[in-house]
Amino acid sequence: MTQEYDVAFIGSGHANWHAAVTLKQAGKSVVIIEKDLLGGTCTNYGCDAKILLDGPAELLARLRRYSTVGVDTTAHVDWQQFMAYKHQVIDPLPTQMAGMFDQLGIDVIQGSAILMGDHLIQVGKQVIQATNIVLGTGQRSKRLGIVGKEFLHDSREFLDLPELPQHITFIGAGIITLEFASFVMALGSQVTILEHGDRAARGFDAQHVGKLITQMENDGATFYFGETALAVDVTTDGYQVTTTSGLSVDTNYVVDATGREANVTHLGLENAGIHTNHFGIVVDDHLRANGANIYASGDVVAKLQPKLTPTATFESNYIAGQILGDTAPISYPAIPSVLFALPRLAQVGVTTDQAAAHPSDYHTQTIPFGQLLAFEYQNETTAELTAVLNTHNQLVGAAIYGLDAPDLINVLTLIIDQQLTGTALSRLIMAFPTPTQGIIDALLPAMLAPQAADTPAD
Numbered sequence: 171m172t173q174e175y176d177v178a179f180i181g182s183g184h185a186n187w188h189a190a191v192t193l194k195q196a197g198k199s200v201v202i203i204e205k206d207l208l209g210g211t212c213t214n215y216g217c218d219a220k221i222l223l224d225g226p227a228e229l230l231a232r233l234r235r236y237s238t239v240g241v242d243t244t245a246h247v248d249w250q251q252f253m254a255y256k257h258q259v260i261d262p263l264p265t266q267m268a269g270m271f272d273q274l275g276i277d278v279i280q281g282s283a284i285l286m287g288d289h290l291i292q293v294g295k296q297v298i299q300a301t302n303i304v305l306g307t308g309q310r311s312k313r314l315g316i317v318g319k320e321f322l323h324d325s326r327e328f329l330d331l332p333e334l335p336q337h338i339t340f341i342g343a344g345i346i347t348l349e350f351a352s353f354v355m356a357l358g359s360q361v362t363i364l365e366h367g368d369r370a371a372r373g374f375d376a377q378h379v380g381k382l383i384t385q386m387e388n389d390g391a392t393f394y395f396g397e398t399a400l401a402v403d404v405t406t407d408g409y410q411v412t413t414t415s416g417l418s419v420d421t422n423y424v425v426d427a428t429g430r431e432a433n434v435t436h437l438g439l440e441n442a443g444i445h446t447n448h449f450g451i452v453v454d455d456h457l458r459a460n461g462a463n464i465y466a467s468g469d470v471v472a473k474l475q476p477k478l479t480p481t482a483t484f485e486s487n488y489i490a491g492q493i494l495g496d497t498a499p500i501s502y503p504a505i506p507s508v509l510f511a512l513p514r515l516a517q518v519g520v521t522t523d524q525a526a527a528h529p530s531d532y533h534t535q536t537i538p539f540g541q542l543l544a545f546e547y548q549n550e551t552t553a554e555l556t557a558v559l560n561t562h563n564q565l566v567g568a569a570i571y572g573l574d575a576p577d578l579i580n581v582l583t584l585i586i587d588q589q590l591t592g593t594a595l596s597r598l599i600m601a602f603p604t605p606t607q608g609i610i611d612a613l614l615p616a617m618l619a620p621q622a623a624d625t626p627a628d
């Protein structure tokens with residue numbers, strides 16, 4: 171029997187469920203098809219579990235800033251007990267989501283969906299007919315095809331580690347590696363990082379990434395660049411990772427963090443004339459994948475915007491609006507990215523690399539805000555903001571290094587997105603002493619300067 175709906179969503183992550191709720195509340199009949207846990211990657215295997223496990227490590231990082239001024243910074247985390255707490259918080263989330271969908275009257279079908287045409291989806295023996303379809307199938311970890319690949323672990327398995335290994339080797343020096351390596355080091359593990367390129371965490375300010383790597387090396391991490399993993403072999407007490415150059419690393423656990431790729435296979439995209447490229451599903455400027463009634467949303471979309479939860483949520487809300495009759499093409503606001511290492515890195519808007527490539531349009535100003543009196547109580551002297559300003563001294567980009575970067579970047583995103591001027595900012599009264607007030611105070615001289623006379627981008 172064929173079930174009919176106004177809208178069918180494939181995938182239950184942020185790319186889809188926000189729209190499902192809005193459309194159901196607007197009177198549409200809605201179904202969500204999910205083959206794994208309800209809520210998708212962020213909720214079950216990504217952001218939420220990651221930031222929870224990072225919590226004590228962040229506290230320790232803040233505490234350790236005071237190690238030279240008479241504060242006892244020793245602390246111990248019982249990983250097993252803490253992992254049990256992670257399960258207690260994260261594991262009920264799919265059930266809670268199921269309850270919310272049930273309460274709203276959103277149908278959920280558990281299984282793998284395959285498109286059979288512009289309006290037809292098959293899930294096992296069930297066939298669903300829908301006026302509109304939204305593909306929000308996300309990304310999955312890339313898996314290296316090297317000898318001993320069965321001994322590699324991905325980010326999901328890492329976030330479920332029952333015991334903290336003494337030594338962990340990460341292949342790839344991207345966001346996932348720098349985040350995970352930071353918090354396990356704070357909790358007592360040793361780490362080695364093998365990266366085949368010459369740079370870590372592309373997309374973030376190169377100088378800030380350099381500072382982070384130096385900090386992590388000072389904390390005991392070993393980085394190797396220009397090294398491509400060749401094989402993983404079992405040894406008497408763990409594993410040995412070898413690279414094509416002949417380097418070998420003895421370790422207890424190996425994480426393959428070499429990137430993520432869009433879930434576009436076994437979806438039946440060819441049955442609806444939907445195209446993909448290296449980055450995911452190709453869409454038009456209305457996020458339509460077939461030019462008509464099939465949309466793609468979130469990580470699975472081939473796009474230049476960062477593949478993050480807030481981007482997926484924004485697209486989900488946009489698609490709900492389109493199905494309800496809006497017609498405007500999608501236009502993204504400034505999207506901040508945060509790398510939750512210790513310390514944090516954050517980036518929004520025009521990058522320092524872009525500023526350097528267009529010196530007549532932009533200039534940069536580096537503000538070592540950690541050394542300012544306003545931040546003295548935080549004792550993080552290395553904290554730094556690099557602001558990118560246009561020829562009107564308007565803030566158009568920012569990169570931050572420091573533990574407060576995640577919240578500070580949100581404030582700067584607001585300034586960039588709303589095109590707030592120095593004059594407008596100088597009229598605000600903010601709570602004192604706070605990081606937000608401190609960073610705006612530090613920025614104001616550059617934004618209020620009569621002309622673009624700051625350091626030219628180099």
Ligand SMILES: Cc1cc2nc3c(=O)[nH]c(=O)nc-3n(C[C@H](O)[C@H](O)[C@H](O)COP(=O)(O)OP(=O)(O)OC[C@H]3O[C@@H](n4cnc5c(N)ncnc54)[C@H](O)[C@@H]3O)c2cc1C
Binds near residue numbers: 186284307433
């Ligand atoms: C370790 C990690 C940490 C992260 N940390 C952050 C962070 O701190 N901040 C941030 O903004 N982002 C973070 N992200 C990225 C964030 O998780 C994603 O951007 C977000 O989950 C994208 O949402 P989505 O709905 O597009 O995809 P997903 O959440 O991946 O959802 C897609 C869903 O589709 C389902 N699916 C796939 N194919 C089918 C099919 N054929 N039939 C039925 N169901 C199907 C999948 O099972 C999945 O549940 C992190 C990611 C990882 C891996």
Ligand SMILES: NC(=O)c1ccc[n+]([C@@H]2O[C@H](COP(=O)([O-])OP(=O)(O)OC[C@H]3O[C@@H](n4cnc5c(N)ncnc54)[C@H](O)[C@@H]3O)[C@@H](O)[C@H]2O)c1
Binds near residue numbers: 341345427428508509
């Ligand atoms: N804080 C956040 O927002 C956050 C956190 C975690 C994950 N994410 C999501 O996950 C994605 C990042 O995942 P990631 O860190 O796995 O990927 P990434 O693309 O950031 O990094 C992968 C790294 O692996 C390297 N690499 C690739 N093949 C290799 C090989 N054979 N040997 C050695 N190195 C190799 C690459 O050069 C790159 O530096 C992000 O794009 C984002 O979508 C976001």
